[in-house]
Amino acid sequence: MTVAANTIAEDDAIRSTRFRKEREDGWKRLDTLVTTAEKRGVQGMSYEDTLALASLYRQAMNSLSVARAISMDRALLRYLEALCARAYLVVYAPQESVTGVLGRLFTHGIPQAARRSGTALFIGFLAMMLGAFTGYMLYLQDPAWFFTFVPGGLADGRTPSASTEYLRRTLFDTSTRSSEALGLFASYLFSHNTQVAILTFALGIFVTLPSFILTYYNGLILGAFFAMFAQAGLGYELLGWLSIHGVTELSAICVACAGGAQMGLAVLLPGNRTRRAALRDRGRDAVKLMILAGLMLIVAAFVEGFLRQLVQSTELRLVIGWGLGLMWLAWLLLSGRDGPRS
Structure with a gap:
């Protein structure tokens, strides 16, 4: 053997x-x-x-x-x-580099996800606008509402009892702004706004309502602030001060709310699919909306931390702010229409 x-x-x-x-x-x-x-x-x-x-x-x-x-x-x-x-x-296997993946994400993935998320985006922007309208009207009825809506640290002395001259200085005074201070301010704003956007996005899975409420609350702050400056005769100046960064920043918060709403709608209205399948499908678009919100917050932090302090013309602030808004809108509406779904 x-x-x-x-x-x-x-x-x-x-x-x-x-x-x-x-x-x-x-x-x-x-x-x-x-x-x-x-x-x-x-x-x-x-x-x-x-x-x-x-x-x-x-x-x-x-x-x-x-x-x-x-x-x-x-x-x-x-x-x-x-x-x-x-x-x-x-x-x-797909032969695509990291650069190719990122390029496809920004040229097709995010714009297509935004166009598919019309209902969710409507919810996000509606929450902000309703909050701003409510805050504005309540302030006009009783300025004491300002202290209910606006945290003391955020007010930074800009209260109903402040003089018109002081309020004007907060919009245009740059005497204490060094380059280092502007950089620290931009970093703080980016960190704060990112936390707000992440929280707004994460809470959306609870049937959308928490995201709506948090965005609505941001609107209340905005409305109360605007009413206070408008009563002081500075509404136009505040509009420019807000627009240069706010068109992008506030839109980013609304987009984050829309991302959360996508998940909430999957749970609330799954249609003919199971909730798990609906979450998986809508979750892809929700993540892309959150990436979009993060990108917008990066741009807004730079503008708010630097350009808003350096640009002192209200008209130029309006042009920059709304010009950026039109650029975001053009990208999301026009990009990625010639390719497959991403």
Whole structure:
């Protein structure tokens, strides 16, 4: 039995050696092509190399099938399995760089998600506008409402008892603004607004209502502030002061609310799908809306921390603020219409 076993083992070794020798050149060539494709992508290969890659991949798969059928040695099987797996990923897996993925996200993914989220965006902007209207009207009835809506730290001395001259100085005075102070101010604003947007987004899964309320509350603050400055005869100046950054910043909060609303609507109105399936589908758009909100907050923090303090003309503030708003709108409405759904 021992002699017979040794003879079988020797025959297997001879068969494996002959099998490898007949096909090894093709495997080495495939390994070289796969390595090149892994480093540079298929797009960086010549037409001839691409054809050779596909052909050699099929040959390697045939070799693997034969090797399994005739029980080749394990080392050879492991080598062929690893080579074929790498070649499969190169031939069939999506060949897209990180730059390509990000480019597709911004040219197609986010704009298409925004256009699919009309109802959710309506909820977000409605919450902000209703809050601003309510805050404005309540302040006109009783200025004491200002202290109910506006935190003391946010007011920073801008209260109903402040003089018109003091309120004007808060809109235009730059005497204490050094470059370092502006940088710290921008960092603080970005951190604060990002926390608000994340909270607004995260609470949306609870049937949308918490996101709506938080956005509505931001509107109450805005309305009370505007009513106070309007009574002091500074409504137009405050509009410019707010517009340069607020068109982007407040829109970002509304977009974050819309992202949360997308998840809430999936739970509340799943349609013919299960709630899990609805959440999975709407969740993709919700995440893209949150990315959009984060991008807008970055821009708003820069504008609020620097440009708003450096630009002292109300008219120029209005042009910059609403100009940015039109740019956001044009991007979201026009981009990605010529490609597949992302």
